[in-house]
Amino acid sequence: MKYNKQKPTEKNLENTRKHADTEPQRWNMRINQEWQYRIECKKLQSEELEVLQHYLGRTAKCATVPNYTGAKSPLSKFILEMDGDDLAALPESVLDMPHLREVHIRRTPIYKIPGWIERFPHLSVINMPKNGIQSLPVEIGKVNKLRVLILNYNRLTSIPPELGDCENLEKLELTGNDLDELPFELSKLKKATHLDLAENQFASIPICVLRMTCLKLLDLSINVLTDLPEDMDRLENLESLFVHRNGMEYLPNCLGNVTTLRMIVVSGDTLKSWPSEIQDNSSIKFIKLYDNTIDVLDYGDEEILETMQDHEKKFMQTYIDTLKKRDTAPTYTTKVSFSCFL
Numbered sequence: 469m470k471y472n473k474q475k476p477t478e479k480n481l482e483n484t485r486k487h488a489d490t491e492p493q494r495w496n497m498r499i500n501q502e503w504q505y506r507i508e509c510k511k512l513q514s515e516e517l518e519v520l521q522h523y524l525g526r527t528a529k530c531a532t533v534p535n536y537t538g539a540k541s542p543l544s545k546f547i548l549e550m551d552g553d554d555l556a557a558l559p560e561s562v563l564d565m566p567h568l569r570e571v572h573i574r575r576t577p578i579y580k581i582p583g584w585i586e587r588f589p590h591l592s593v594i595n596m597p598k599n600g601i602q603s604l605p606v607e608i609g610k611v612n613k614l615r616v617l618i619l620n621y622n623r624l625t626s627i628p629p630e631l632g633d634c635e636n637l638e639k640l641e642l643t644g645n646d647l648d649e650l651p652f653e654l655s656k657l658k659k660a661t662h663l664d665l666a667e668n669q670f671a672s673i674p675i676c677v678l679r680m681t682c683l684k685l686l687d688l689s690i691n692v693l694t695d696l697p698e699d700m701d702r703l704e705n706l707e708s709l710f711v712h713r714n715g716m717e718y719l720p721n722c723l724g725n726v727t728t729l730r731m732i733v734v735s736g737d738t739l740k741s742w743p744s745e746i747q748d749n750s751s752i753k754f755i756k757l758y759d760n761t762i763d764v765l766d767y768g769d770e771e772i773l774e775t776m777q778d779h780e781k782k783f784m785q786t787y788i789d790t791l792k793k794r795d796t797a798p799t800y801t802t803k804v805s806f807s808c809f810l
Contacts, residue, residue: 546568546570550572550576551572571593571594577599578600579601581605585608590613594616599622600622601619603624604631612633614634617637621643624647625645625647627651629654630653632656632676635658635659640657640664642664645667649670655676658681664687665687667690671693672697684705685707686703688711700722705728708730709733710733711734712735724745725745731753736757
């Protein structure tokens with residue numbers, strides 16, 4: 469097919485200028501879409517913490533939990549929402565909502581989920597991050613239709629074995645608690661596709677996790693892991709694996725057998741060895757994070773950028789620029805290298 473050359477019109481030139489002006493915005497959008505890992509930073513300002521919260525619910529494969537508010541929504545009578553309330557416990561008036569489907573409670577002093585939670589046969593979503601919850605009731609196992617359980621940034625030290633009876637559970641997030649083990653009974657969660665255990669005290673991957681064979685996303689970042697088990701390939705559907713900010717020096721060869729893997733995030737400071745199948749697979753985003761403060765580009769960063777193709781350089785430079793514009797620069801995740809094409 470041949471194209472006739474035409475003199476660019478003023479309208480075309482204007483469109484070109486607009487395209488150039490919006491290119492940084494498009495790269496920022498790409499960062500949000502492509503970088504599905506957590507940006508670890510404990511010195512973020514309040515506005516930035518809200519941005520970080522977005523990453524806690526990341527995954528393209530899990531449906532986003534709808535947020536219904538106000539009487540305008542026809543489903544509002546099936547959804548309980550509380551944010552920043554002073555209540556230390558769930559009010560028993562909730563029992564007047566027998567058809568309750570979703571609970572969204574955050575930033576309250578609530579320290580426990582009552583045992584009468586079992587009296588809601590239609591409950592499918594419990595989303596209670598940033599509260600003071602210290603334990604789960606054993607009755608949680610009787611919430612048979614539960615699909616989503618999010619308890620990030622609470623005070624959990626253990627999980628009851630009865631949670632394994634919630635066999636319809638698809639998404640489980642326990643980030644930022646004080647857990648060091650999970651009960652073997654969670655092996656029964658065969659429908660689970662999203663498991664987030666970041667920022668806990670796990671020294672090894674719980675056996676039950678390796679039995680969740682439908683997992684697509686597994687986040688074990690910021691724990692105390694020193695290695696991964698040699699049977700990690702049990703997770704034959706795994707797509708995204710986050711294990712940065714641990715103490716691992718190598719990745720097991722069995723990861724090369726997981727043909728569904730598309731993203732692995734590790735700490736480049738400590739990792740010394742990884743399977744060649746991962747390094748050579750262009751379909752896998754193999755991301756190494758380094759613990760350095762980014763005020764300006766350190767010596768060697770330019771060399772990293774020069775080894776990338778042009779589109780990778782733009783992506784990387786835009787990411788660095790967005791970090792520089794923050795009022796408080798992240799302490800971590802400041803230097804990144806790719807061993808694949810984005």
